[in-house]
Amino acid sequence: EAQVTQNPRYLITVTGKKLTVTCSQNMNHEYMSWYRQDPGLGLRQIYYSMNVEVTDKGDVPEGYKVSRKEKRNFPLILESPSPNQTSLYFCASSSLTSGNYEQYFGPGTRLTVT
Amino acid sequence: KNEVEQSPQNLTAQEGEFITINCSYSVGISALHWLQQHPGGGIVSLFMLSSGKKKHGRLIATINIQEKHSSLHITASHPRDSAVYICAAVSGFGNEKLTFGTGTRLTIIP
Numbered sequence: 184e185a186q187v188t189q190n191p192r193y194l195i196t197v198t199g200k201k202l203t204v205t206c207s208q209n210m211n212h213e214y215m216s217w218y219r220q221d222p223g224l225g226l227r228q229i230y231y232s233m234n235v236e237v238t239d240k241g242d243v244p245e246g247y248k249v250s251r252k253e254k255r256n257f258p259l260i261l262e263s264p265s266p267n268q269t270s271l272y273f274c275a276s277s278s279l280t281s282g283n284y285e286q287y288f289g290p291g292t293r294l295t296v297t
Numbered sequence: 298k299n300e301v302e303q304s305p306q307n308l309t310a311q312e313g314e315f316i317t318i319n320c321s322y323s324v325g326i327s328a329l330h331w332l333q334q335h336p337g338g339g340i341v342s343l344f345m346l347s348s349g350k351k352k353h354g355r356l357i358a359t360i361n362i363q364e365k366h367s368s369l370h371i372t373a374s375h376p377r378d379s380a381v382y383i384c385a386a387v388s389g390f391g392n393e394k395l396t397f398g399t400g401t402r403l404t405i406i407p
Contacts, residue, residue: 216395218395218397223399224399225383225397225398225399225400226383226385226395226397227397228394228395228396228397231393231394233393239393239394241394241395242394242396271338273340275340283345284328284345284387285342285345286330286332286342286345287342288332288339288340288341288342290338290339291338291339291340
């Protein structure tokens with residue numbers, strides 16, 4: 184089954200404790216992206232990647248890191264989380280070569296930083 | 298001011314009604330997505346279009362690049378269509394950067 188998986192689905196952590204949210208897709212997609220969703224602000228793009236070893240900033244990259252060492256994985260790293268990073272996070276992927284740029288979203292990760 | 302504006306923010310309609318959700322954008326774009334977010338939070342892609350019109354079942358999406366405007370229509374609406382509908386403007390080639398509208402919450406009453 185074609186899917187994007189994220190782990191963990193829920194996480195409560197404390198300020199300053201480094202964490203990683205994993206994202207994996209099994210569709211051989213070139214493009215992957217991370218978004219956060221906040222009430223009243225909607226979805227905002229954090230980082231995206233056009234292919235392995237190619238990443239770029241979205242609208243709200245501060246406080247986040249990403250890496251794309253393999254095509255299927257695109258982890259989101261919070262080196263020193265702060266309460267303003269409490270949010271619902273979505274990973275998504277799409278093909279850049281098939282002509283169908285439909286985005287496939289993961290189920291979301293709800294992060295609370297206290 | 299958000300670069301992508303959606304209207305209305307909230308819409309309640311009776312089952313069977315024809316629904317229109319609008320999306321206007323101020324940036325230059327290569328394409329536009331329409332997404333559906335279910336009450337449980339999951340997000341599904343409905344359409345991506347760069348010109349003209351696309352149809353899938355009861356859903357129709359149109360875009361006018363010159364007027365920087367897109368619409369999502371739902372014919373014969375049903376309570377299962379109740380969700381948040383989000384448009385997202387794509388800049389660059391192949392989904393480089395997305396800017397989202399804040400969404401339209403649609404409620405269909407039986």
